[in-house]
Amino acid sequence: MxxxxxxxxxxxxxxxxxxxxxxxxxxxxxxxxxxxxxxxxxxxxxxxxxxxxxxxxxxxxxxxxxxxxxxxxxxxxxxxxxxxxxxxxxxxxxxxxxxxxxxxxxxxxxxxxxxxxxxxxxxxEVHLGLIPGAGGTxxxxxxxxxxxxVEAITTxxxxxxxxxxxxxxxxxxxxxxxxxxxxxxxxxxxxxxxxxxxxxxxPPAEAIDWDATYDAVLKKGRGQISPATAVRAVQAASELSFDDGMTRERDLFMELMGTDQRKGLIHAFFNERAVSNLPELKGVEPRALQSIGVIGGGTMGAGIATAALLARLNVTLIEMTEEAVEAARDRITGNLQGALKRGKITQAQFDALTTQALTVATNYDTLSDVDLVVEAVFEDMDVKKQVFGKLDAVCKPGCVLATNTSYLDVNEIAASTKRPDDVIGLHFFSPAHVMKLLEVVVADATAPDVVATGFALGKMLGKISVRAGVCDGFIGNRILAVYRTAADHMVLDGASPYQIDKALTDFGFAMGPFAVADLAGLDIGWATRKRKAPDRHPEERVPTYIDRLCEQGHFGQKTGEGYYIYEAGKRGGTPNPKIAELVAAEQRDLGITPRDFTDAEIVRRYMCAMVNEGARVVEEGIAKRPLDVDMTLLFGYGFPRYWGGPMKWADIAGLDSVLADIERFAKEDAWFWQPAPLLKQLVAEGRSFDDLNRAG
Structure with missing residues (x-):
């Protein structure tokens, strides 16, 4: 040896x-x-x-x-x-x-x-929930x-x-x-x-304001304790002898070794790498991928094009009019200028990407030689079918046809073509050149090498790619709809949107659900509620107070008014007083007497709803493994990394206690809080979601 x-x-x-x-x-x-x-x-x-x-x-x-x-x-x-x-x-x-x-x-x-x-x-080491433990601090x-x-170690x-x-x-x-x-x-x-x-x-380093530094680092980490603990270790290097400082570092290191946050971060670390390793793709070669087409040059299409250009792919983007062509080109150029300012690309590379690698046109025939096309047009089935009909006619044999739909049935889109085996969903998250998540949505007829090509593209673009099956919303948006509904129910029952947002950001989320809704656009949820209305179960509780705001033309940040009021030049928003009035009116109509919620109860209901739907998604095979749910929520939905994802959080919290709470909530609303059969099975067998991950 x-x-x-x-x-x-x-x-x-x-x-x-x-x-x-x-x-x-x-x-x-x-x-x-x-x-x-x-x-x-x-x-x-x-x-x-x-x-x-x-x-x-x-x-x-x-x-x-x-x-x-x-x-x-x-x-x-x-x-x-x-x-x-x-x-x-x-x-x-x-x-x-x-x-x-x-x-x-x-x-x-x-x-x-x-x-x-x-x-x-x-x-x-802070990314694993630890601090340096061999004298680094x-x-x-x-x-x-x-x-x-402190800056080097805490970041x-x-x-x-x-x-x-x-x-x-x-x-x-x-x-x-x-x-x-x-x-x-x-x-x-x-x-x-x-x-x-x-x-x-x-000589030891001179002292700084340790308490202020600790507080600032803890706030920046949104509750992650390892960076703040590192501040105390560096403080020891300033205040103690070297040997005593080493002892203090070791004590702090061992304290962190036993924390739940370390468990969550280790889970995230390993599964960020494991999520794209699919047994079904072993030995399957992806198709050639040197050039891609993008249909639609709005925020999403321009972001996808930017990501592809930064990955050194040739891009042909299609828009409907010459005015739209120029607007799309300006968006992409602006995105690339951001990359240039951050040092991601050189001026020479910027010039080559904008003048040689990028083509923006109105004629679908320019897509005849591309290897893959991503459709990023309006979220309407008829519109998407029209686009795929044109792609079917002009794209070369073997070209991968991808839809960026967030919710719609990829099987139905595929069936509208003469080559359903070439069709796949590639659900990017906006802005697509920044957000790390890519849901690779596999339809019933999708060929294995097309799936492999989707994952190969994700790797080229630097994405965390997660395999998803076909259902309304796939993995992420399907679960989002449920935990967002849990938040809506709490608003009707007495919690304010602003208390909920704060409780969840204190828990570690990047943003609360109502701030997120304003950012995405309230018209999206409004359209979804109207789309689902014909098939809605009569026992389903669907708050409609926010629809009144949408009917007045207020859709969140883009119009300046939503759950929050947004003023030009000011960061963030202030609570919209109209919301309390709209909620109170709906409570009166429904005969609801509002009650108080603690922050802990808000977090628990929100998380239990997320876990329960995540268990259904795994049980149905929409996600192959619980870790797929975790990585989707971590990289696409602002879930705090130090909890590892909702399914890991549930393992840490104890599946038996999660199930007990869901069953208790079901006494108030049996329709919404139906326990997932998989969750009940795991509790009965004394198993965890991690057990399913290890089983593959």
Whole structure:
């Protein structure tokens, strides 16, 4: 068996080279190899300095995820970093690719750091509900100062080499092979008479306003506790001795290890990657994908086109008139200018994308050679069928025909063509060049290689792609309709929309449901209610107070009035006094005596409705696994990541208690609160949603 850490000498320099593909994760074997290598170098009288470097793609990308959840094995990383730092011989970290988490902590345990120009460093542990646990919170502020260390650790962001040099995290940037630049730097240091320079011996960072910083970080994280806890760890680096600070860091790390938030974030971390790995697509090759067409140049169509252009695809967008063509081109250009300002693309790339890769036209014949077309027109079945009829006539054989519908029956759309096996739903979320979620909606006749092509496109666009079956609203919007209804019921029964919005943002949602409705446009929900009215069950409670506002032409943010009043130049809105009057009138008509709701009760009802419908979606096969529901809500609906998704939240809360509450709510409204059979089955069997995920 080959060792993941090789030892070699180059004159007076010993090199410990990590070769643990693909990213040199800090497995037990790597940690042991580094420890043994240090022992060997220190025992060699001819060795004056030690270089630690990595082969392949990275220095060290972080912990070995295969060890997550297992008892830690020696040598433990904190002790290894301390052992490296305590070496009587000069130690250099030669960094390339990424040095993340424990990888950066190993580098901080070295005495000097040199990096390639393209290298990136970071301490992203907060994204797993943790803080750096091997001295990162104690050593980094001694190099950068407390304020910069807090920013780096609480965001977990990647820091590029030039900024890392400016911050003092690395000492030098050199082009070339990482081992060679490490040896050259070590030789240079020796020639200047340099010796060991442990970071732990450097002066602690000056204090900042720790309490104000803690409060600000907690608020920014919308209740996520790991970034705020990191502030306290950095505070320890400023106020305590290094050894006592290390003890404090370890205590805080272990506290976070036992939290529900860590469970949720670990669930999100693993399943963000697992959600696109479908057994049904193993061995299925996607179709060729170099150019796409987009029908419709409104906000959604322009966003899809922008995302495709940024993925280096050629795009042909179709609009109805020359005026609409120019408006669409302006939207796309504006989106790309945003990418240019953020440094996502260069000026040369911007020029090429807008003048060569993009075609905007009114003639469907220009789509004759594209590999895939996404229809993004008005949400009306007849309109969409007309579009697909034209695509059927002009698109080449094998071209994938995709609809961006949010609710409509993809089977019906597919049946209107002569090639239903080529039809798929690709439900983007607006703005499509920003939002991460893509629902890949598989119709009854969709060919396997078309499904594979949908997922391949999602990967090219940098999306989190989730497989969904056909039903009204697919996964996300179907569940949204139910938990939004639960909120509407609470308004009729006495809670205000503003209390509900605040309770749910305090829980961790990016926005409350009524603020979201204003953002999306109240006319969308209004149209949906009218569309569903003919088939509505007589026992279904459907609040209509907001329809009165829509009838007056008020649709939320775009008209300046909805649940909130929006003023030009002001961020956010203020509660609309008309809402209370409209609600009170409907309560009188229905004979409802309003009651008070606690914030905890609001959150519980909202979440139970979400979980109950999520269980139905899984039971019916609309979502293959509970994790598909979780990733849909995380990446498309602002669900707090630290709960892992609604199904993970239910596992953490206890499925038996969730079911008990649903059954209690059903005594008030038996129609709405019918317990999902799958939820009842799991409780009866003592199983969880995670059990279903593991079963595949």
């Amino acid at each position: 080959t060792t993941p850490v090789t030892y070699s000498t180059h004159g007076a320099i010993a090199v410990l080279r990590i070769d643990n593909p693909p990213v040199n994760a800090l497995s037990q074997a790597v940690r042991q190899g580094l420890s043994d290598g240090m022992d060997r170098a220190e025992a060699d009288a001819d060795v004056a300095a030690i270089v630690i470097c990595g082969g392949g793609r990275a220095f060290i990308a972080g912990a070995d995820i295969s060890e997550f959840g297992k008892p830690p094995m020696q040598p433990h990383l904190p002790e290894l970093c301390t052992r490296i730092e305590a070496s009587p011989k000069l130690v250099v970290a030669a960094m390339h690719g990424v040095s993340l988490g424990g990888g950066l902590e190993v580098a901080l345990g070295c005495h000097y750091r040199v990096a390639q120009p393209s290298a990136r460093v970071g301490l992203p 104690q050593r980094l502020p001694r190099l950068t100062g407390a304020e910069k260390a 977990g962001r990647h820091i590029k080499a030039p900024e890392a040099l400016e911050l003092g995290i690395i000492d030098r940037i050199e082009d070339g092979d990482s081992q060679e630049i490490g040896i050259a730097y070590a030789q240079d240091l020796l020639s200047k008479g340099a010796g060991p320079r442990p970071v732990s011996a450097m």
